[in-house]
Amino acid sequence: MRLAIIEAQKAFDSDEVPVGAVIVAGDRVVGRGHNLVETLTDVTAHAEMQAITAAASALGGKYLQDCTIYVTVEPCVMCAGALAWSQISRIVYGASDPKRGYNRFGKVLLHPRTEVVSGVLESECEKLMTDFFAKLR
Amino acid sequence: MRLAIIEAQKAFDSDEVPVGAVIVAGDRVVGRGHNLVETLTDVTAHAEMQAITAAASALGGKYLQDCTIYVTVEPCVMCAGALAWSQISRIVYGASDPKRGYNRFGKVLLHPRTEVVSGVLESECEKLMTDFFAKLR
Numbered sequence: 001m002r003l004a005i006i007e008a009q010k011a012f013d014s015d016e017v018p019v020g021a022v023i024v025a026g027d028r029v030v031g032r033g034h035n036l037v038e039t040l041t042d043v044t045a046h047a048e049m050q051a052i053t054a055a056a057s058a059l060g061g062k063y064l065q066d067c068t069i070y071v072t073v074e075p076c077v078m079c080a081g082a083l084a085w086s087q088i089s090r091i092v093y094g095a096s097d098p099k100r101g102y103n104r105f106g107k108v109l110l111h112p113r114t115e116v117v118s119g120v121l122e123s124e125c126e127k128l129m130t131d132f133f134a135k136l137r
Numbered sequence: 138m139r140l141a142i143i144e145a146q147k148a149f150d151s152d153e154v155p156v157g158a159v160i161v162a163g164d165r166v167v168g169r170g171h172n173l174v175e176t177l178t179d180v181t182a183h184a185e186m187q188a189i190t191a192a193a194s195a196l197g198g199k200y201l202q203d204c205t206i207y208v209t210v211e212p213c214v215m216c217a218g219a220l221a222w223s224q225i226s227r228i229v230y231g232a233s234d235p236k237r238g239y240n241r242f243g244k245v246l247l248h249p250r251t252e253v254v255s256g257v258l259e260s261e262c263e264k265l266m267t268d269f270f271a272k273l274r
Contacts, residue, residue, distance in 0.1 A: 041199045042190050043222035044181075053179050062178050077246055078218025085180035085215060105242055109214055 001094060001121045004070040007034040007047060008128050014039060018128040021047040021071040023055040023064065023088075030067065031055030047071060048079040052086055064088040072125040074101035074118070080109040092117045094125025138231060138258045141207040144171040144184060145265050151176055155265040158184040158208040160192040160201065160225075167204065168192030184208060185216040189223055201225040209262040211238035211255065217246040229254045231262025 007020025011034040023031035033050025037043055048071055056062050068090040075083060075093065080102035083091060091114060102109045107116065144157025148171040160168035170187025174180055185208055193199050205227040212220060212230065217239035220228060228251060239246045244253065 037199060041197065042193050043199050044186050044189055044219050049181050052181055056179050060178065062174060062180050076218055076222075078215050078222060081213055081215025081218055082181050085213075105246070109242075 001070045001072070001092065001125075003029065003032065004047075004072050004094075005121065005124055005128070007032055008072040008125070011035040011047070012128055012132055018132050019047045019071065019073045021051040021069055023051045023067050023069045025055070025059065025064075025067045030058040044078070046076065046079050048075055049082055052082055056086070062086070068092060070120070072121075073097050073129065074103060076100045077102050077105070077109065083114065084109060084111045087111045088114055090115045090117065092120050094118075094120055094122050095129060096122075138207045138209070138229065138262075140166065140169065141184075141209050141231070142258065142261055142265070144169055145209040145262070148172040148184070149265055149269055155269050156184045156208065156210045158188040158206055160188045160204050160206045162192070162196065162201075162204045167195040181215070183213065183216050185212055186219055189219055189225075193223070199223070205229060207257070209258075210234050210266065211240060213237045214239050214242070214246065220251065221246060221248045224248045225251055227252045227254065229257050231255075231257055231259050232266060233259075 003022045004020045008018040012018035016035040019035045031051040031054035033047045036045040064086040070092045072094045074097040140159045141157040145155040149155035153172040156172045168188040168191035170184045172184045173182040201223040207229045209231045211234040
């Protein structure tokens with residue numbers, strides 16, 4: 001999650017909503033990404049989407065069945081749907097996102113075999129978000 | 138929808154699940170895409186995702202508020218989430234997808250101002266899908 005926070009900080013520094021993600025297979029980082037929605041003018045350019053694409057490319061297969069994604073904020077519906085398609089083993093996230101997070105609909109959006117851990121380094125992940133939105137005001 | 142079917146045929150011809158999408162602003166096509174999941178080894182490479190990215194790039198803005206997407210098959214959860222972020226005006230789809238479509242969860246996954254029309258050229262859109270899966274067997 002420390003690496004995901006470094007990714008989120010990159011987003012913060014580019015005036016993007018600070019979300020970062022890292023995908024790990026065993027002890028190897030196979031994908032990382034940070035939010036690039038404004039930079040790329042593309043609503044699909046979330047941190048998780050970049051990380052999924054990068055990990056599949058690094059592993060040479062579209063499924064991430066033996067992988068864990070560490071993401072600083074609870075994934076949205078789009079990213080939950082993408083993670084479901086990837087059949088990822090585990091999702092570990094930091095801060096919750098009650099407004100936009102997939103949990104408004106529940107684990108049913110994910111693949112049935114995906115395990116979820118939440119609240120990891122929560123306050124650090126959340127602080128990046130609150131600092132970002134405070135800066136906008 | 139005829140143009141979306143042409144896109145879906147391209148996917149079919151590349152041994153991809155045959156889904157095609159076209160995004161229109163006024164009378165202008167601003168984005169198109171077909172499923173490239175196998176070609177790109179990337180579960181995020183759905184037709185709608187390509188079309189959203191292309192349309193935002195063509196229009197120079199991330200929101201598609203005055204656009205309609207024509208897609209041959211009911212969007213999945215990931216694509217519904219992406220379409221929600223895009224605030225697209227209208228979704229027109231052909232065939233339903235009871236197993237993977239967003240309608241298992243309902244319109245709540247979409248942006249509240251997005252209008253949906255379903256069943257347009259349904260049998261042609263569906264035929265591509267049934268022919269594809271028959272070919273696999």
